[in-house]
Amino acid sequence: MFEYAEVRNMTELELKYGCNPNQKPARIFMESGELPIKVLNGKPGYINFLDALNSWQLVKELKAATGLPSAASFKHVSPAGAAVAKELTDVEKHIYFAQDMELTPLASAYVRARGADRLCSYGDWAALSDVCDAATARFLALEVSDGVIAPGYTDEALAILKTKRKGGYNVVEIDPNYVPKPIEHKDVFGITFEQGRNNFEINDALLNNIVTVNKDLPEAARRDMLLSLITLKYTQSNSVCYVKDGMTIGVGAGQQSRIHCTRLAGSKADIWWLRQHPKVLGLQFVDGIRRPDRDNAIDIYISDEHDDVLAEGVWQNTFKVKPEVLTEAEKKAWVAQLSGVTVGSDAFFPFGDNVERARKSGVQYIAQPGGSIRDDHVIATCDKYGIVMAFTGMRLFHH
Incomplete structure (x- = not known):
């Protein structure tokens, strides 16, 4: 079986299993020629590659249509978010957890794609239209993510990504000039x-x-x-x-x-x-709270389930100060x-x-x-x- 750590051109790649553990054998392969991808780190699976190849097509076409660096955040072969590069406002940096971070155009594109629906992006597959730089890799390293596909990686970016998930983060490089068969x-x-x-x-x-x-x-x-x-x-x-x-x-x-x-x-x-509502921006979280826990708490606070978060014995584990309820009237007005x-x-x-x-x-x-x-x-x-x-x-x- 092909060892993922060994990067070389190949016509097929055996996978651990397909969509589910019982679906064996599993592989991706080319009927002729070599695969247009290289696995630089990790062991991507069947669904990972479905996400990778669909998301790559999206960001490649988006970059071609707009001329701007583009990114996507995929889950279960559909985008949770997609975006082009744009400078973030202070509020956007706050709600996307990107304060005090260097944000290159490519990094801003992924931060925004991930920020479109942070709850659904949990454990995503990231796609980048351009060579992954260190700033983008640093943000990726902070998020719960399964892997990334890009046309290349700087040495610094690859070194950062290889430290993620105890060295097992999935990093895939794709040939940007690859053209699939018309059928x-x-x-x-x-x-x-x-x-x-x-x-x-x-x-x-x-x-x-x-x-x-x-x-x-x-x-x-x-x-x-x-x-x-x-x-x-x-x-x-x-x-x-x-x-x-x-x-x-x-x-x-x-x-x-x-x-x-x-x-x-x-x-x-x-x-x-609603994530930009002043009451949401003013939430005071306990020190050291994990990013996914913060996302979940904000989602529940905004939703009709907010009483569960504010109930005694629950809010103390999340907030420093018990937050004021965001009422239905306030949500509607916002x-x-x-x-x-x-x-x-x-x-x-x-x-x-x-x-x-x-x-x-x-x-x-x-x-x-x-x-x-x-x-x-x-x-x-x-x-x-x-x-x-x-x-x-x-x-x-x-x-």
Whole structure:
């Protein structure tokens, strides 16, 4: 069996098992040629590689579409978050636990991708569009993460990552020039499926068919539309994605109903915004609390389960001072201030209820394929709120 610590070109790599421990044998391989990846550290598994290869495609396409360093945080073959590089505000550094850290453009992209949904990013697979630098590696080293894929690593970054998880952190390097075959296959129940790869290019020209009365689409919103659509291209369908300022703030993946996608992603966007509420920023945690414990406590504090956190015997283990309750009225008022949000959908909105839910989370821009028999109703609902909507004409299902 191939030893992971030994880095060399290969046509196949045997794995410990597949999706579950009983699924043996397991391997990844090329029918011809060499694998475009090298394992620099650790022992990535079957699901790790699914996350790695899907997330790499996302960040590579996002960098090509925006010209900005890009990052993604993947869990179970869907992104928990994705983002492009952007300087963080002091509040963002606070809620992403990046205070007093050096943040290069690539590091900022990953901090923001991870910060989109820190609860879901627990134990993530990270993807980086550019060579991993030391600043990005230092932040990764602080987080609970399974591994990372990038087109390369500086010597300092690799040395930092090799100290993570007692030396077992998974580090994968991919050839950025690798181009897969145009036809792809997979087996289901012993039957082979074949299709052409989804090579559809998502670019600015896709956003020109604005079907609403309001046609004012700023450059920042166009970038956010591209981010939402590229994210959806690698999210298990059905899926809806909320984006603001070059980062996803809510991804709803794998739901059978479109409105459930919109609600799920919208609730995540609301939580992202509520993390910036003054009462949340003012929480005083006990010294030495672990980052995941802090994430969990904030999530519960924001949620309807806050009474459990504030109950006697619970809050003392988390907070230095018993926090004041964040009331439903306060949460509603704070969420009402969220604005400038973009929503993308991997398939058409069948009803206007999706627009109604989206606008409650500050949505002002929507990108979706169009093609519903009720497009006129969906457009009319957007017009009622002055929302700008572009029809892309392209479905982005991913299974």
